[in-house]
Amino acid sequence: MKDFEFQRSFLKDVSYQNETITITTGYIIDFYDYIVEQTTGKVLRGNANEKLRVTYEMKFRQTLDKNKKITKCPNCGAEVDINTSGVCEYCHTKLVTENTRWVLTEKKTTNQEYI
Ligand SMILES: [Zn+2]
Structure with a gap:
């Protein structure tokens, strides 16, 4: 994996239940993802010429009893x-x-x- 490029992040959802707040956040990141055979330089998996755009979703939780x-x-x-x-x-x-x-x-x- 190389050339990571952060595109944007966003707030997808906020929910509140049983004194607990859950936020769902998103992150869009571009990068190259491939595996090269060390001896020959041959690409074994993935793509060395095309960049991937991946959207990750992360949920965070906090109990609101501060x-x-x-x-x-x-x-x-x-x-x-x-x-x-x-x-x-x-x-x-x-x-x-x-x-x-x-x-x-x-x-x-x-x-x-x-x-
Ligand atoms: Zn005491």
């Missing part, structure tokens, strides 16, 4: 109020909310053509 308060310390189990200090006042464990990052859940090729 502002959800932690009510219990995960370390000692004490009732806590994260808004006061961000640490448990009994055992001083740092309290952080979880699942707030975007996670790649699916990646696939949706279209592939020579250009």
Whole structure:
């Protein structure tokens, strides 16, 4: 694979279900994709003269509980109020909310053509 050329990206879909937001994004990338036999230079697979245009689709997921308060310390189990200090006042464990990052859940090729 060589001569990668990014064409464009796009937002295909956004959905919200059970406190979880899923975005479907698309990426169009042009490149050459072929396999050459090292000794002879012969193209074994693919095409060395025609560039491919591939559309990839990636889904990202994030749980929308960023502002959800932690009510219990995960370390000692004490009732806590994260808004006061961000640490448990009994055992001083740092309290952080979880699942707030975007996670790649699916990646696939949706279209592939020579250009
Ligand atoms: Zn604690």
